[in-house]
Structure formats: structure tokens, C-alpha cells
Amino acid sequence: MTTIAVTGAGAVLGQGIIKSLKSAGRDYRVLAFDPNPLSPGLYWGDSHGILPMANDPQYTAAVEAMLERDKPDAVLVGTDVELEIFAENRARWEERFATKIVVSPADIIRIADDKLETARWLEANGLPFPKSVAGEDRDGIEGLIADIGFPLVVKPRIGARAVGVSLAKDRAELDAALEGRDGLVIQQWAGPDDEEYTAGVLCFDGEVSAAIVLRRDLRDGNTFRAYADEYPDCDAYVRKVAAALQPYGPANLQFRRGPDGQFRLFEINARFSGTTPMRALLGFNEVDMVLGKLLFDEQVTQPPLNKGVVVRFLEEQLLPREAAASAQAAA
Known part of the structure; x- marks a missing residue:
């Protein structure tokens, strides 16, 4: 039996990884880990355990203890906040614990985490990009307005699921979106809602081996409907981006087609995806x-x-009584 450890089992990503393992038709033994004993995905595995939050000083030691104790054949990372830690330790942990850790190099993760750095990377590689400036760059903002006008998108440079994202249709809305906030990026509007796509690519040994593109509808920042069809121009585009990025294994690319027909990629996730x-x-x-x-x-x-069309829906799950007791004890 092949043992796979999944961290962040309570997150949308972690839950999706476990679902995919369970549907694969292969003899996987799934070890699910999460900081919260009330996380539903924690109980979808064949066994489960608690790992501290990624920002806990004991996190790295706890992961090493898990690798030593459970000896998984591979580790799949289920939250963004853990990615850089695994990337920085991947070579050492793979050698020491004879495991495989599915994570891209740290420099790729840093590019993907920061929306402004993503745009700069696209520009540097000659790929279509949304024109972007840092929120504190007032001269740059004025130049952006003079260059492309409104609407403009205001979002955190580091963020997820559309939290803190707003569309400014004029200067008053832009000023309101910037008021009292830092760590922002102001970007060119990528395109209309009905031209948003999410893509998955798999890249090994310098080659883009497989890809899938879905048009999607969003709700609360997550895909709740995905439309699977033939999108050959989108497929060619994402393969070109992935070939330049060179992730280790999976990457998720999110982009829109603008009214001018141009693709504008606004987010890279150097990992598996919520979809x-x-x-x-x-x-x-x-x-x-x-x-x-x-x-x-x-x-x-x-x-x-x-x-x-793939649709998402709510589902309920009864957790064991000891989960509530563990959560109360940890509070």
C-alpha cells in the first residue's frame, strides 16, 4: 500500500486533494493532517493527526516528527501558507526521510504568492500581463490612469479567494478602495466575468505534460460551476506560460479574456487547485x-x-465526539 500524507486537510485545497486520492482507483493509504480537530477533511483519511499552524515555531519540528513516525511515500501540501516551508526543506527532507514532496521551488512560490511580482514576471518573460503598480506608488497610479483609464482592480498583493478585491470604476471609488490600506496592487481590468478561466498544468523535466482549461463561475472567491469544453487558444496560452514558469508538478493559472481578445493572467498558484x-x-x-x-x-x-458542467454543493458530516473535546481542550 502506498502511504500519502496530506497537510491542511481542512482547507478547500486539502479536501480536494483527498477527494482526488480517494477517486483514483489506486491503493492509497491517506494520512490527513490539520491544525484544527474540527476540520472535516481530517476524518476523510485512513488515519489523521494534528499539525500546528504553519506560523508556529514548532511547525517544522512537528512535520519532521510526522515524517519520521509515519514514513509517507509522498507528501501533498494542502494550504498556501505551508508551501514555502516545504519548498525550502524539500531536498533535505526527501533525502532524510525517503519521501517525495510535491512542491515547486521557493522562488516560483514567491512569484506566485505576490500579484505584483506575478505581473512583473509575466512582463519580463514577454507574456501578456495586466498593467500593475503598487498601491503606495502614487506617481505610478497616476501614470496607470493616464495610460489605460478605468476600471481598475484593487487587490492585496498577497491574498486568496478574492478577499479584499474591489473594482474601481472612477477616481472616487479608487480613493475609497485605497483608503487606510497597504500591501495593495492596482491592476488593469482583465476582462468580463463570463470570460474567466482556471487552468491546471503538470510540468516535469522541463516539459508541460498535460493541461486542462475550464471556464468558471465564482461565488465567494471559489469556483462553484466549471464548464468543460474545447478551448484550444486557452490551452496553447497556458502551456506557454507553464513552459516559462517551470513548476515542479502542478500549477494553477487563472486568467480572463479581455474585450480586445487578449488573455490576461492575474493569478498563479504554484500548487494543486481548489478545482x-x-x-x-x-x-x-x-x-x-x-x-x-x-x-x-x-x-x-x-x-x-x-x-x-461540474457544479458544487454543500454537504454535511458528523464528526466524532472526541473531535469536539480535542478542540475545546486546545482552545
């Missing part, structure tokens, strides 16, 4: 494909994809 289990339903189980490559020496190839 990972939706993709698995369409025949693109990227979690299993990555593990097949790393653990079973299988080639990653483009699978045939189903067509249709």
Missing part, C-alpha cells in the same frame, strides 16, 4: 498523475477529457 476534484470528475486526476510519475515511474500524458 482539483472537479477536474478529476472530468478525467484529469492530476493528483494521481503526479504520484504515478513520482512513485511508479509512469509517464504523465494528456488524458481524454469529459465534457460538461
Whole structure:
């Protein structure tokens, strides 16, 4: 049996990774970890455990203790905040604990985490990008307004799920969006809501081995409907971006097509995606494909994809009574 550890099992990403493992049809033993004993995904694995928050001084030691104790064949990281820690320790941990850690290099994670650095990286690599300036760069903002006008998008440089994002249609709305805030980026509007896409790519050995593009509808910053169809121009675009980025394994690219027909990528996630289990339903189980490559020496190839619309819905789960007791004790 192949043992896979999944961190951040309570997060949307962590839950999606576990769902994909369970649907893969392979003999995986899933170890689920999360800081909160009330996290639902924690109880979807074959066993579970508690890891501290990533910003806890004991986090690194706790991960090493888990690797020593449970000896997983591979580790899949289920939250953004853990990625850089795993990236910085990947080589050492893989050698010491004879495991595989699916994480891109730290410099790629830093580019992906920062929306302004993402735009700068795209520009430096000759790829379409949303014109962007830092929120504190007042001269740059005035230049951006003079260059492209409104609307402009105001968002945190480091953030997720559209939290703190606003669309400024004029100077008054822009001033209101900037008031009392720092760590922001002001960007060119990428395009209309009905032209938003999310893509998954798998890259190994310098090659983009497989990709999937979905048009999507958002709710509270997460994909709640994904439309699977033929998008050949989008596919060519994401493969070009991924070839320049060179992630280790999976990456998620989010972009829109503007009224001028230009693609503008506004977010990179150097990891699996919240839409990972939706993709698995369409025949693109990227979690299993990555593990097949790393653990079973299988080639990653483009699978045939189903067509249709994937919809998300709420579901309930009863947690064991001891979970509530553990949470109360930790409070």
C-alpha cells in the first residue's frame, strides 16, 4: 500500500486533494493532517493527526516528527501558507526521510504568492500581463490612469479567494478602495466575468505534460460551476506560460479574456487547485498523475477529457465526539 500524507486537510485545497486520492482507483493509504480537530477533511483519511499552524515555531519540528513516525511515500501540501516551508526543506527532507514532496521551488512560490511580482514576471518573460503598480506608488497610479483609464482592480498583493478585491470604476471609488490600506496592487481590468478561466498544468523535466482549461463561475472567491469544453487558444496560452514558469508538478493559472481578445493572467498558484476534484470528475486526476510519475515511474500524458458542467454543493458530516473535546481542550 502506498502511504500519502496530506497537510491542511481542512482547507478547500486539502479536501480536494483527498477527494482526488480517494477517486483514483489506486491503493492509497491517506494520512490527513490539520491544525484544527474540527476540520472535516481530517476524518476523510485512513488515519489523521494534528499539525500546528504553519506560523508556529514548532511547525517544522512537528512535520519532521510526522515524517519520521509515519514514513509517507509522498507528501501533498494542502494550504498556501505551508508551501514555502516545504519548498525550502524539500531536498533535505526527501533525502532524510525517503519521501517525495510535491512542491515547486521557493522562488516560483514567491512569484506566485505576490500579484505584483506575478505581473512583473509575466512582463519580463514577454507574456501578456495586466498593467500593475503598487498601491503606495502614487506617481505610478497616476501614470496607470493616464495610460489605460478605468476600471481598475484593487487587490492585496498577497491574498486568496478574492478577499479584499474591489473594482474601481472612477477616481472616487479608487480613493475609497485605497483608503487606510497597504500591501495593495492596482491592476488593469482583465476582462468580463463570463470570460474567466482556471487552468491546471503538470510540468516535469522541463516539459508541460498535460493541461486542462475550464471556464468558471465564482461565488465567494471559489469556483462553484466549471464548464468543460474545447478551448484550444486557452490551452496553447497556458502551456506557454507553464513552459516559462517551470513548476515542479502542478500549477494553477487563472486568467480572463479581455474585450480586445487578449488573455490576461492575474493569478498563479504554484500548487494543486481548489478545482482539483472537479477536474478529476472530468478525467484529469492530476493528483494521481503526479504520484504515478513520482512513485511508479509512469509517464504523465494528456488524458481524454469529459465534457460538461461540474457544479458544487454543500454537504454535511458528523464528526466524532472526541473531535469536539480535542478542540475545546486546545482552545
